[in-house]
Amino acid sequence: MIYKLAVATLLAGAVSVCIPAVAQAQRPYANCTEAHQDGRYDIPENDPAYWPGGDRDHDGFACDS
Numbered sequence: 001m002i003y004k005l006a007v008a009t010l011l012a013g014a015v016s017v018c019i020p021a022v023a024q025a026q027r028p029y030a031n032c033t034e035a036h037q038d039g040r041y042d043i044p045e046n047d048p049a050y051w052p053g054g055d056r057d058h059d060g061f062a063c064d065s
Helices: 002-018 032-037
Strands: none
Touching: none
16 A cells, blocks of 8 residues: 555656646737737737737727727
């Protein structure tokens, strides 16, 4: 029983070592013109591409259509 627990612990540790840390995402668009060229409009606040500077009317959507 202790042997199985030790093996399970080592495997769990090995799996956690293999998982890369989440990198800090950078905004994919420099401005709304770039977003529009990529077909992105009305980017919601919960989208990684959202940034407050793109939400000029403060409605929770960047790069309004």
